[in-house]
Amino acid sequence: DTEVTQTPKHLVMGMTNKKSLKCEQHMGHRAMYWYKQKAKKPPELMFVYSYEKLSINESVPSRFSPECPNSSLLNLHLHALQPEDSALYLCASSRTWGQDTDTQYFGPGTRLTVL
Amino acid sequence: GQQLNQSPQSMFIQEGEDVSMNCTSSSIFNTWLWYKQDPGEGPVLLIALYKAGELTSNGRLTAQFGITRKDSFLNISASIPSDVGIYFCAGQRGSSNTGKLIFGQGTTLQVKP
Numbered sequence: 532d533t534e535v536t537q538t539p540k541h542l543v544m545g546m547t548n549k550k551s552l553k554c555e556q557h558m559g560h561r562a563m564y565w566y567k568q569k570a571k572k573p574p575e576l577m578f579v580y581s582y583e584k585l586s587i588n589e590s591v592p593s594r595f596s597p598e599c600p601n602s603s604l605l606n607l608h609l610h611a612l613q614p615e616d617s618a619l620y621l622c623a624s625s626r627t628w629g630q631d632t633d634t635q636y637f638g639p640g641t642r643l644t645v646l
Numbered sequence: 647g648q649q650l651n652q653s654p655q656s657m658f659i660q661e662g663e664d665v666s667m668n669c670t671s672s673s674i675f676n677t678w679l680w681y682k683q684d685p686g687e688g689p690v691l692l693i694a695l696y697k698a699g700e701l702t703s704n705g706r707l708t709a710q711f712g713i714t715r716k717d718s719f720l721n722i723s724a725s726i727p728s729d730v731g732i733y734f735c736a737g738q739r740g741s742s743n744t745g746k747l748i749f750g751q752g753t754t755l756q757v758k759p
Contacts, residue, residue: 573734574689619688621689628745631676631696632696633738634677634694
């Protein structure tokens with residue numbers, strides 16, 4: 532089973548709202564990722580968690596706040612977003628982080644619209 | 647950031663035709679991955695390649711890891727309408743590049759029934 536699940540599937544929020552995206556995997560993977568994807572473009576890495584610790588932050592604005600409460604869960608807290616933050620947000624996981632064989636498996640994504 | 651050169655950018659073909667797309671880089675990679683993405687969905691892993699020269703098949707899909715480690719190709723034989731989507735290649739260098747995936751720009755495939 533190589534399933535990564537994400538909720539919600541769609542999210543519409545105003546610029547003053549606070550919302551959270553959730554990601555879950557039960558493959559025993561110890562690395563989890565958040566990506567942002569604009570239409571017809573490749574995914575762009577935002578954050579990497581390895582063994583529940585933040586390993587990489589790709590200079591993401593502080594209005595995006597990641598959290599990894601345990602090895603199976605990954606959250607992305609959203610606050611005071613801008614319309615240009617509207618995109619497909621993808622979660623991914625891999626067995627570990629930093630090895631050549633650490634193949635990443637993606638979830639179905641959350642389509643975020645910021646009004 | 648760094649990107650792979652993926653071509654063609656788009657293809658419009660007749661059902662039953664074979665398809666070929668490729669990715670090239672000026673740098674070497676230790677792993678090549680091919681993903682397919684349907685509209686509004688996440689990328690789905692099609693084939694993973696871990697060794698230079700490796701040729702791997704998955705049903706009607708065949709992919710190869712170039713011997714120079716700087717390129718990879720994906721072939722689809724006898725295309726069908728459900729092959730429609732965007733195909734992304736991705737390279738990975740493991741610990742020497744912190745394990746980040748470097749993506750190509752994608753090949754959009756349309757299949758005419």
